[in-house]
Amino acid sequence: GAGVSQTPSNKVTEKGKYVELRCDPISGHTALYWYRQSLGQGPEFLIYFQGTGAADDSGLPNDRFFAVRPEGSVSTLKIQRTERGDSAMYLCASSLGRGLAGGDEQFFGPGTRLTVL
Amino acid sequence: KNQVEQSPQSLIILEGKNCTLQCNYTVSPFSNLRWYKQDTGRGPVSLTIMTFSENTKSNGRYTATLDADTKQSSLHITASQLSDSASYICVVSAIKASGGSYIPTFGRGTSLIVHP
Numbered sequence: 001g002a003g004v005s006q007t008p009s010n011k012v013t014e015k016g017k018y019v020e021l022r023c024d025p026i027s028g029h030t031a032l033y034w035y036r037q038s039l040g041q042g043p044e045f046l047i048y049f050q051g052t053g054a055a056d057d058s059g060l061p062n063d064r065f066f067a068v069r070p071e072g073s074v075s076t077l078k079i080q081r082t083e084r085g086d087s088a089m090y091l092c093a094s095s096l097g098r099g100l101a102g103g104d105e106q107f108f109g110p111g112t113r114l115t116v117l
Numbered sequence: 118k119n120q121v122e123q124s125p126q127s128l129i130i131l132e133g134k135n136c137t138l139q140c141n142y143t144v145s146p147f148s149n150l151r152w153y154k155q156d157t158g159r160g161p162v163s164l165t166i167m168t169f170s171e172n173t174k175s176n177g178r179y180t181a182t183l184d185a186d187t188k189q190s191s192l193h194i195t196a197s198q199l200s201d202s203a204s205y206i207c208v209v210s211a212i213k214a215s216g217g218s219y220i221p222t223f224g225r226g227t228s229l230i231v232h233p
Contacts, residue, residue, distance in 0.1 A: 004160070035223075042121070042206050042223030043161070091160055108160025 002026060004109035006092050012115045013082055021077040021112045025094030032075050033106060034067055035091040043091055049075060050097070082116045089113050119144040121209050121224035129230045134197055138227045140190040140207030148210040152181050152192045155204040155226065164192070164205075197231045204228050 005024040013019050025032050030051050035043035045059040052072045060066075064082075069075040079086055090113075093106035121142045130136050142150070149168045153161035165174045165181040167190070174181050178195045194201055204226040211222070 040225065042208075042225045044223065045221055093160070105163050105166070108162070110158070110160055 004092055004094050004107050006090075006109040006112050008112060009110065010113045010115075012117065014117050015082060015084060017082050017116075019079050019082055019114065021079075021090050021114070023075045023077070023092030023094075023109060025073065025075070025092070026107055027073075028096070029094035029107075030072065030097030031095040031104065032069060033093045033095075034075070034077050035093065037089040037091055037111070039088075046077070079114075082114075084116050087114055087116045119209070119211055119222045121207055121222050123205075123207050123224035123227050125227060126225070127228040127230070129232060130197055132197060132199055132231050132233050135193065135195050136197060136229065138192045138194075138205050138207075138229070140192070140209075140224055142188050142190070142207070142209045142222070142224075144188075144209040144211040144222050146212050147185060147188075148212055150181075150183055150190050150210075151208045152179070152190075153206040153208060155206055157203070161206055194229075197229075199231050199233060202229060202231045 007022045032049040034046040036046055037043040047057040047060055047067050048055050049069045052069055064080045066078045089111045091108055091111045093108045095104040095106045124139045149166055151166045152164045154164055155161040164179050165176050167174050167183045169185050172183050180193045183190045206226040207224040208221050
């Protein structure tokens, strides 16, 4: 497929556990974004990568959240010591690479639904 | 603090009718405004984007307007179809104060239900 893919589609974990969420962007897109969306809310910006580097991580809520993109393609969002409040839909988006500056269109993946029991 | 407020929170209309969704924002300095359509359980899909100098943009049956002076935008849907049932999200991007990347602020969305 040519779109953004995310795995797993659903993840159920216990409080205190570690989880990894994966995002495969559209081929050739250098910019990648992570968002978190709670029920009935709009997506909340977490972090934005330009290539391999995190260009802006100001949206990460605390140091339990971390994201990497080691080869400038696939990205992994990592959450340590999960809490019930982390339960949400985690969305990934990619764009051609002007980042957010040029009004670059972001293409979203289907999301990963995380449930922390 | 940058904010995007959308109204109504939810809307139910009959198939074939028109409707208008509203978006008010306090994002500054303004870069651009997008309307997204998000089907249940799916990621958002961009419908329109407008910059400061644009005051209207159409995409098929969707027409977005922007008044940068009053910081208001609207999304008008003409001749609604059952497939228009979704959440419509207004997203406003601003220039980050320290320079560099633009930070998008998402509204909560308007949930539209189109009944046959």
